[in-house]
Amino acid sequence: MTVSIMANLEVKDKMSVLQFGVVMAAIMLGAQFIGLPTQLVPQAGQLAWVSVILGGGLFFCATWVMLKLAALYPNSDPIEYLPRLLGKWLGVGAICVLVLLFLGVTWVTQNQFSRVLVFFMFDRTPTDVIIMSMLAVVAYCALQDLGTIVRVAQFTFFVSVAMIGAIWSVAIFNFQPENLLPFWTNKPIGVLQATLNTWGTYGGYEIVLLLFPVISQKRNNLVKVVGIGFIFITLISVIIVVVTVGVLTVETIKNESYPTLVVVRSVELPGTFIERLENYFLIAWIPLIFNSQALFVYMLAQIMSRLWGFADHRPWVLALVPLIYTGATLVDGLELMVLAGKVLTLLGLVFSLGIIPLVYLYAKWKNQGVTAGER
């Protein structure tokens, strides 16, 4: 029997379908789940979990359209085919939206991450120290080749998810099922509005456009694997929302910035060695942030290097680090953060549900980009 899977790093710029599934889940499961209930519960109430499920379905559909578009140009990435398809300015404009989206996500994530860490772990440390140190490690990872990044992402993802799952499971001790009642709402619009707000939870799936050409082997299972990835993230998000509502109630969540951490903090295990669980939870959360950030920075560097005709993405990693740092420190203050979150959600929705479906329909109609060699 011959080995047909990606057993080693020899193929540095390729990944298998399964590896892509994990990488996609890793980039999606970043910072957002810490504040997820606060984003959804004010609109959807105790049925926030329905919004999460609807959001999962909606953004899976958006990813499916992206896959269909990418399949039209299996050997090219959007930086090549978008200008060819839409013309130079429109094509570059669409790419710029993606760049802004990724850049904005890194700014907001870095800022939110540093705030959470300072709030819960280092009350006298400036957020800049946290941002700078994290960016240094993220840059070190993003400077590596894709094969290394994929393996780092998998390793940290599995370890972190296992740790977070174990810690989160103890929240069941404070769970009050009656907090989830009633199972009905008189504001269905709120549930639907919250559905759109879940972009922050699922954001990152856009990498499928960029990574599609480097996914090796048969891509028959790609949709299935992407689907499993979405089910996994949806499941985690539903558990987080349901348990948070069950522990804190809807009214309490509305007033909490980081309800997930409050849930973990509220758990008491008298007589055991482990007492303050939120610190353990945060420790397990750090690799998830790192993973997501490293992948975003790598993707941004790849886009920029291809856009400017660089053969190597590494100079762009180093160029992006000060830009991300500046952006992350500028998005300061709660109001600005909320605004940035709204802008990013809007941008993400426009890109995923507006630009990409239109481009796909146009490409399908034009059917010019498809050549015999590419298919």
Place this chain on the structure above:
Amino acid sequence: MDKTKKNKPKLTIAKLSAIMPADELDKVKTRLTSLRQLIQNSAELGEDLSGIVADLRAVPAPSGEMFVFTPQLSQNVILLETVFRDCSDVKFRFFKTGGRQALLVSLDGMTDATALELNILKPLMTVTTVNSDLKKMMEEKLTVAALNIEVNANSAIEAVMSGNALVMIDGMPEMLAIDATKHVKRSVSTPVLEESLRGPQDAFNETLADNIVLLRRRSKDPNIKIRILDVGERSKTAIALIYLANLVKPGLMEEVERRLNSISTDSVFVSKTVEEAIVEHPWTPFPQLESTERPEKVMAAIYEGRVGILVDNTPASVIIPCTYASIMQAVDDYTIPASVACLVRISRHVAAFMAIYLPALYIAIVSYHPGMLPTGLAISIAELRARTPFPSFLEALLMEVLLELFQEAITRLPKKVSSAASMVGAFVIGTTVVQAGLVNPFLVVVIATTAISSYVMPLYSFGLGLRALRVPILLLAATLGLYGVMLGLLIVTVHLCSLKNFGESYLGGMLDIDTLADMKDTVFRVPQKFMKARPIEFGAQDQERAGDS
């Protein structure tokens, strides 16, 4: 009578010069002078001609060779004496064979003198006529098992220096290189660094031939190939590459050979020299190639599609490629029940983590996050720390320095003294430092646990790598608390995943979704009957283990 007198010739006496005017003395003298001159000229001409012929006969030595042997033994002797000047251990033994002068060259102490006397000197000295065909003579007269005809000067000299004997016969430009190597060597003994309770008890020694035998004895598979290369411009150290022809990962053997051939070094005395020359990241503290003195470990690796390297004069063999998972496998894991081996292996992974991060976690929690500790323990530690003057980071650093000093001292000292030194170390670290109020006892427990954790590693050099990272992580913990420890963890993870070892990621394969099936023998150790496939990570040509169904 008168007739007789009449017929009698008349005898006349005259001067010779008168009879033979052309031969008169002056002329003869003149001619003689001319002849002498002619002879002298001829001699000079002959000398000139001889020189020209000698020049014509002398073939220039090809580049890279010292000289070319000639059919004249006397000249060859001069050449060899020049090469082996001041080499008192090189012995020249002249003898006659079939009426011709012959010479036996050997290195004293490196050759089997008895075998040479019986199998070479005796048969050759009893030969009455020498066959001009050396090959025929070798086949008919000599009773040595291993010998070959040598014409190349460099090879002949290298053969002598390797312990072979050289036989040269006058009139023949070729010579015989006889393998009669016999030298002082260590016998095959038990492993020193990798002891095993129930595993085989024989280990590699310093002799390449013995080590190859230890491998061959373990498998009768003719697909096991052994290729020998010479590395080191001067030392010409023999290096054996061992692989399974129909199993080795495609391209691996060629890549290993390419890297070995490209080694540019003067000499190779330890296998580490080879290891450092062929790895991609020579500055990393972690060992990138697996080193072992156990033959069965090399064989097991070969049957996973990997390549083994044996270096002459060193008992440490090298296995390529190597990953974190393969380093964590010990021979005893396979000689104890699988369930127990699983627990042992998991504890080994935990120990690897503790060997780097435990002191850092202590510093981070005590200095930045004491609230994470149970109240009773936090108060207890605070009390203990109140008795010491230093901040916890300095305490830990002091203990680390002491620990490293004692470890180094114990490693360097002779066994008898080292046990005394370890006693002193234990006493000083365990009791005096605490009593002097320099370090709190809880930290002593932490550091001792860390040290023991690093000793758990099956590969000693991996434990050293873990030790090397302890202080940098300690610094991160002292600066950024648990966040710093996590950053350190991430840096180490990225570094280990980025280490490419002949195509394999050092750590990346551990939780790679494509190679999750390998976990049966990495994180865990399932019973042998469930290990029907070879590790995917090493990319063997045939994944199914033959005979396992």
